[in-house]
Amino acid sequence: MNSQNIKNTLKRYKQYVPPFLGRLGTGIWKSLEIPLGALLERRAILKGQRIVWPVAEVADFERALLLGPTSSDALVQVDFTLISPGTERAQLQGLVGNDFPYYAGYSGCGEVISVGKNITRFQKGDRVAGRIPHKSPATVQEQYLFRIPENVSMEQAAFIELGIIVLQGIHKAQIQPGESALVLGQGLIGQLANRLSRIAGAAPIIAVARSKAKEKAAVNDWGADEFLTSDELNEAEPSDGYDLVIETTGDANILPIASRFARKGGRIIGLGTPRGRGRISLGQNGARPGVRIIGAHISGIPQYERAPGLWTYQSEGRLFLDLVARHKLMVDDLISQKADPMSANSVYESLLNENPGIIGVLFDWRSCGPRRAKFNFKG
Amino acid sequence: MANATPSFRITKKWHKWKILYDNEAIEDTVLLKKRLRIAAVGGGDIGIRNANSIKAAQAAELAAVCDIDPAVIRDLAKSYDVPAITDYDRLIARSDVDAVFLSIPHHLHTQMAIQAALAKKHVLLEKPLATNSQEATKIVEACRAAGVRLTVNFSFRYRPVIELARRLIKDDILGKISGTQINLFQLKGTKYWAGGFTGRATGDWRRSKEKAGGGVLINTICHALDYLRYCTGLEVTRAFSEYGTYASPVEVEDAITMSYQYNNGAIGSIASSTFWHANKRDEVLVWGTHGSLRIEENNVLRLWSSRPWKSLSPGKEHLLGDFPQVDYTSKWIDRFARAVENGLPHDITGRDGWINNAVIEAAYRSRDQRRALSVESYPWQEL
Numbered sequence: 001m002n003s004q005n006i007k008n009t010l011k012r013y014k015q016y017v018p019p020f021l022g023r024l025g026t027g028i029w030k031s032l033e034i035p036l037g038a039l040l041e042r043r044a045i046l047k048g049q050r051i052v053w054p055v056a057e058v059a060d061f062e063r064a065l066l067l068g069p070t071s072s073d074a075l076v077q078v079d080f081t082l083i084s085p086g087t088e089r090a091q092l093q094g095l096v097g098n099d100f101p102y103y104a105g106y107s108g109c110g111e112v113i114s115v116g117k118n119i120t121r122f123q124k125g126d127r128v129a130g131r132i133p134h135k136s137p138a139t140v141q142e143q144y145l146f147r148i149p150e151n152v153s154m155e156q157a158a159f160i161e162l163g164i165i166v167l168q169g170i171h172k173a174q175i176q177p178g179e180s181a182l183v184l185g186q187g188l189i190g191q192l193a194n195r196l197s198r199i200a201g202a203a204p205i206i207a208v209a210r211s212k213a214k215e216k217a218a219v220n221d222w223g224a225d226e227f228l229t230s231d232e233l234n235e236a237e238p239s240d241g242y243d244l245v246i247e248t249t250g251d252a253n254i255l256p257i258a259s260r261f262a263r264k265g266g267r268i269i270g271l272g273t274p275r276g277r278g279r280i281s282l283g284q285n286g287a288r289p290g291v292r293i294i295g296a297h298i299s300g301i302p303q304y305e306r307a308p309g310l311w312t313y314q315s316e317g318r319l320f321l322d323l324v325a326r327h328k329l330m331v332d333d334l335i336s337q338k339a340d341p342m343s344a345n346s347v348y349e350s351l352l353n354e355n356p357g358i359i360g361v362l363f364d365w366r367s368c369g370p371r372r373a374k375f376n377f378k379g
Numbered sequence: 380m381a382n383a384t385p386s387f388r389i390t391k392k393w394h395k396w397k398i399l400y401d402n403e404a405i406e407d408t409v410l411l412k413k414r415l416r417i418a419a420v421g422g423g424d425i426g427i428r429n430a431n432s433i434k435a436a437q438a439a440e441l442a443a444v445c446d447i448d449p450a451v452i453r454d455l456a457k458s459y460d461v462p463a464i465t466d467y468d469r470l471i472a473r474s475d476v477d478a479v480f481l482s483i484p485h486h487l488h489t490q491m492a493i494q495a496a497l498a499k500k501h502v503l504l505e506k507p508l509a510t511n512s513q514e515a516t517k518i519v520e521a522c523r524a525a526g527v528r529l530t531v532n533f534s535f536r537y538r539p540v541i542e543l544a545r546r547l548i549k550d551d552i553l554g555k556i557s558g559t560q561i562n563l564f565q566l567k568g569t570k571y572w573a574g575g576f577t578g579r580a581t582g583d584w585r586r587s588k589e590k591a592g593g594g595v596l597i598n599t600i601c602h603a604l605d606y607l608r609y610c611t612g613l614e615v616t617r618a619f620s621e622y623g624t625y626a627s628p629v630e631v632e633d634a635i636t637m638s639y640q641y642n643n644g645a646i647g648s649i650a651s652s653t654f655w656h657a658n659k660r661d662e663v664l665v666w667g668t669h670g671s672l673r674i675e676e677n678n679v680l681r682l683w684s685s686r687p688w689k690s691l692s693p694g695k696e697h698l699l700g701d702f703p704q705v706d707y708t709s710k711w712i713d714r715f716a717r718a719v720e721n722g723l724p725h726d727i728t729g730r731d732g733w734i735n736n737a738v739i740e741a742a743y744r745s746r747d748q749r750r751a752l753s754v755e756s757y758p759w760q761e762l
Contacts (some may be wrong), residue, residue, distance in 0.1 A: 054694035058685040062692065345687050349669075 003211055005312040044068030049368045050135035051344045053102045056094040059348035063343050070141040071116035076128060076145075078136035080158040082110035083361040089351050090250065095275045106163030108132030110365070122147065129157035130317070134341065136365040143303075145319045150286045151323040156324050158362055159192075163320035164313060166192040169271040169296035170200050171309050171316070175242060176203035182242040182261050183224065185249035186214040188360050189271055191334055193246045194223040199328055202244060208233050213356035218352050223328045233261070241266055252278030255293070259285040267292045334360045341368055391431075402577065415716035416442035418470055420491070421482035423582075425505060429482045430455055432708035433685070440554035440718035442476045455504060467491060471498035478503060478528075479718070480712070484582065485597070486590040489514040496525040501719060502587075503712065505532050507601050507739070508732030510592030512755060515736040519729040528719055533605040533730035534711035539702040540678045544665065545610040552684045554669030556611050559647040561603045562662050564655035565596070571653075572629050586629040594631030596622070597739050603663050605735050611665065612642040614734065620742040621750035627655040633717050637742050638751075678702050730757055 048066040068073045088104055090096050108357050109129035112122050119142050122128060131144035145223040148157045166189055175181070181202040183193050186209035194205055207215075207224035229234065241263035247254050250272035258268045268291055280286075286293060302310050311319070323329040339347045341363045351358065417439050419430035426446070433441045444452045445464045456463035457519050471479065473495060478501035481491055488509050492502045502522060507530050511517040522529040535541060548556065564668025584590040591597065608614065622635035637649040658726045663674040679700040687693045711727065718725035734757055741752040 023760055054692070058694035060687060060693050344683075349685070 023070070032042040033317065036252050038067050040181055041070055041083050043070060046133060046137065048137050049134070049365070050103060051105065051341060051343060051363070053092055053104060053348075055100050057092060057352060059092065059344045061344045066135070066137070067139065069114065071114050072118045073116050073139040073141055074112050074128070074145060075123050075145045075379060076117055076132060076136075076138050076140055077113045077116045078108055078110035078132055078138055078365045079154045080110075081105050081132055081134045081363045081365065082158045082162065082271045083134075083347070083351070083363065084162060084188050085351055085358055085361065086185070086189070086248075086250065088348075089354070090273070092348060092352065096273060100195070103133055105134030105363075106131050107158060108134075109148060109157040109160065110136070110138070114220045118142075121145075127154070127157070129321070131161055134344075134363055136341075138370060146314075146321055149321055152321055152325050153327040153332075155335060155362060156331050159188075159324075159334070159360070160317055160320060161323075162188050162192055163196075163296045163329075163331075164301075164316040165276050166196050166271065167320055168298060168301050168311060169193070169246070169269055170306065171311050172296040172300075173197075173200075173246070173267060173269045174309050175200040175202050175206075177246065178203055179243035180263075181205045181244040181246060182208060183246045183248065183260060184254060185247070185251075185272060186359075187248065188334060190246075190248040191217055191223065191359060192331075193248055193271060194218055194327055196370065197244070197246065199323065209356075211356040217333060217359055220333075221371065230370055230375065233238050238263075239287060243267065244269060246271055250275050252276040254278070255280045256285050259289050262289060262291045265292075267294055269294050269346050271296050271298045273297065335362055337361045338364050341365055390544045390575065391634075399643060405754075408619070411717065412720050414438055414440040415501075416475055416477045417712070417716070418442045418443040418445055418473075418476045418479050419466075419482065420445045420467065420470070422446035422455065422478050422576070423482065424447065426451075429480055429505070429708060432706060433480060434459060434710055435706055435709040436713035436716060438720065439758075443470060443473070445470045445479075467494070470698075471495050471500055477501060481505060484584040484590060485510045485592050486587075489517050493521040496521040496527050496529075499525060499527060501528040501530075501747055503530050503532065503715065504732070506605075506732070506735070508557045508595050508729070508736050510597075510729040511592070512736050512740045514734070515733045516758070517682065518757070519733055522729060526652070528715070528725060529729035529732070530711075530725055530727050531729070532708065532711065532713050533602060533609075533727050533731060533735070534707045535602045535606050535713075536609045536727065537705065537707035537710040538606075538678070539697075539705055540674055540680050541606050541610065543680055543699060543702075544672055544674055547682065547684075547688060548610050548612075548667075550688060552670055552682075552686050552688045553665065553667030553672065554686075556613060556641075556643065556665065556667045557645045558664075559607050559641075559645070559667050560609065560664040561600060561602060561607070561647075561649045562660060563603070563649075564657075565653060566656055566659040567595075567627070567633070567653035569628065570715065572627060586631065587628045591631055593743055594622070594624075594629065594633055595619075595633070595647035595651050596635050596637070596649075596742060597656065598634065600635075600649060600651055601735055601739060602636075604738060605664070605731060607663065608731070608734070609645075611641075611645075613643055613645060613742075615639045615647075615738045615754055616642045617751050617753050618738060618742045619745045620649075621746055622743075639738070639742075665710055693750075730759075733757055 043335055045065050046068050049063050052062050091098050103350040112124055112126040112128055115122055128144055128145045131149050132138045132140055175197055179202050181197050183190050186207050194207055198205055202226040206226045207218040207375055208228050208230055210230050218224045219227045241261055243263055243266050245262045247258050247260045248271045252359045262268055306312050336359045339361055391505055417433050419433055433439050441461050443462045443464050444456050445451045447465055449465050452463045479495045481731055482505045489759040495502050509518055618639040620635055620637035622632035624633050627633040634652040639647050661676045665672050669686055673681040681696055681698055683696045685693050691697050715725045737755045741754045745752045
């Protein structure tokens with residue numbers, strides 16, 4: 001049920017719409033969708049901003065009325081959210097089966113401005129990071145939030161979800177010291193995969209991307225040892241292959257390539273979000289080379305249990321922040337651009353143009369509207 | 380047909396973007412020193428309307444009215460209290476006339492415009508500039524030699540909906556322009572070809588290829604060709620057309636299709652008929668890499684863009700309408716008069732008229748030569 005429905009229903013049955021409800025279908029009120037449950041729960045309605053993709057390949061910044069937190073949510077005034085260019089480009093083009101309008105974003109940080117009564121771990125004023133969409137203020141469930149340690153900056157903490165995505169893949173890969181790794185794709189996930197597999201002990205690490213533009217970010221003391229473009233990789237002399245091939249591109253036809261470069265008995269780690277359908281041959285790509293294909297997409301993360309190689313969301317998140325706090329993991333150099341959310345339209349337009357130099361883009365929500373959300377209706 | 384109430388809900392009302400006029404308006408920046416005294420020549424339907432527009436223009440003054448037939452201008456002269464003159468030579472010899480506005484059959488443009496230029500009168504011409512490029516060249520040459528101003532009545536440019544379209548394109552809302560289309564289907568009828576819709580001045584010059592220069596393309600579509608140039612800033616470089624006379628008792632074409640290419644590689648087409656008995660269909664489409672717009676009958680503009688503009692959000696279609704009624708002809712006269720009096724460049728020049736004629740000429744000749752023809756480029760350097 002949305003606001004227009006309420007208005008129409010009232011009109012039909014009462015032939016009268018009170019003046020304050022008359023505004024429901026117009027202006028900012030149009031953006032409000034009230035699930036019946038939210039009415040019963042008496043959730044607050046507050047003014048906020050968000051990024052919306054109304055149709056494929058179009059992004060917009062909008063001011064909207066948002067639902068306040070439930071008793072088990074925290075309300076976060078957002079500082080930064082991170083765009084993951086590869087994933088969001090695919091979503092924006094509608095390649096991963098998402099519908100429009102679509103509200104994107106899944107990694108950000110900010111400050112808690114209020115908590116539901118069931119929340120014990122956080123309180124007002126806490127600096128938190130977690131699964132936060134491109135929206136401010138955002139209501140976030142407690143299990144997707146982490147307190148940011150003192151010596152981790154807000155910009156670093158905004159990488160949290162990306163860090164978790166890669167860390168759970170690294171755990172599932174069960175890397176042994178000295179194993180060679182080939183990382184296919186050097187977007188944000190690929191870059192973090194270089195760095196985290198180095199921390200896990202893999203060596204040497206070869207980063208592969210289509211263009212040279214990402215070499216500088218990939219090859220350094222805390223990342224990959226060597227960089228190859230995909231053409232160079234194809235032309236390279238045949239070797240024994242790599243113990244680990246970490247796939248981060250999401251390309252449907254990557255598996256034959258990955259299996260070509262895996263050592264006999266090696267492992268292919270499927271980290272990217274696969275889009276579209278590709279053709280693979282079990283014999284040629286899996287059975288004969290004797291490779292193991294390990295599905296390591298974030299959607300396979302366990303919620304509650306923790307087993308060897310299967311860490312929970314919470315434990316991965318805490319580990320990420322810990323690694324950053326102890327300067328084991330660098331992320332600052334992955335920020336190519338800080339953008340104003342109001343310029344979302346042009347930011348995503350340049351993203352669609354596939355500028356290979358862009359790795360991570362942060363939306364800076366601090367300048368958007370008042371620091372504190374205005375409560376114009378308290379249930 | 381004017382002002383039929385649109386049956387749809389217009390999403391944005393004009394008053395929200397009055398700002399459109401403010402930036403480039405001469406009248407806001409220039410003081411009015413003295414009014415330009417313009418004589419209205421020609422007493423047909425359009426001539427009368429134009430005389431009224433001269434009267435309505437703040438910076439201009441109706442100095443006299445002129446027609447070879449005294450009957451058609453008698454009432455007008457009386458109601459505006461200006462001299463009614465039947466002899467054109469006597470009119471242009473008068474010292475109380477600064478400029479002439481010629482609303483006369485196309486084939487008379489050349490001779491009468493050159494006469495006016497020789498008499499050092501500025502020339503305001505009804506569209507088209509001339510029946511063909513050669514004639515147009517003569518007019519522009521004469522005006523340049525005499526040092527008088529020449530302007531052509533492509534005043535559709537001042538329609539608010541056109542101004543808005545231009546602003547949208549200028550603000551890069553459509554991205555790189557990649558195409559345009561003009562569709563015009565209407566009923567002209569025998570009366571139109573015989574002299575005019577009201578029939579107050581009879582004459583069959585519109586039927587004659589030699590006198591009119593052509594049919595629906597040169598008579599009507601010339602406006603859309605011009606305002607698309609104005610909106611997009613693009614020039615047609617190559618054109619091909621097919622046309623014929625199908626249902627009207629005339630020598631000129633009464634239906635035409637045309638395709639053309641712009642200097643940036645964009646493409647376009649025209650389809651038009653003058654014996655379309657159903658509801659009039661008049662639309663101009665412009666599309667680019669990031670959006671499209673459609674100018675429809677009833678002064679409505681439909682916009683879709685992937686980019687936001689002012690309060691219009693991207694990714695959906697907006698119906699922009701409710702524009703104010705503007706006497707665009709008098710706005711054109713007013714701005715021309717102010718530009719002349721203050722020594723400033725005026726908006727619609729002989730160059731615009733000449734280029735319009737060149738495109739039309741290439742289109743007409745392309746059918747006879749059975750191949751697309753390049754449009755000649757303007758032969759003079761702009762001052």
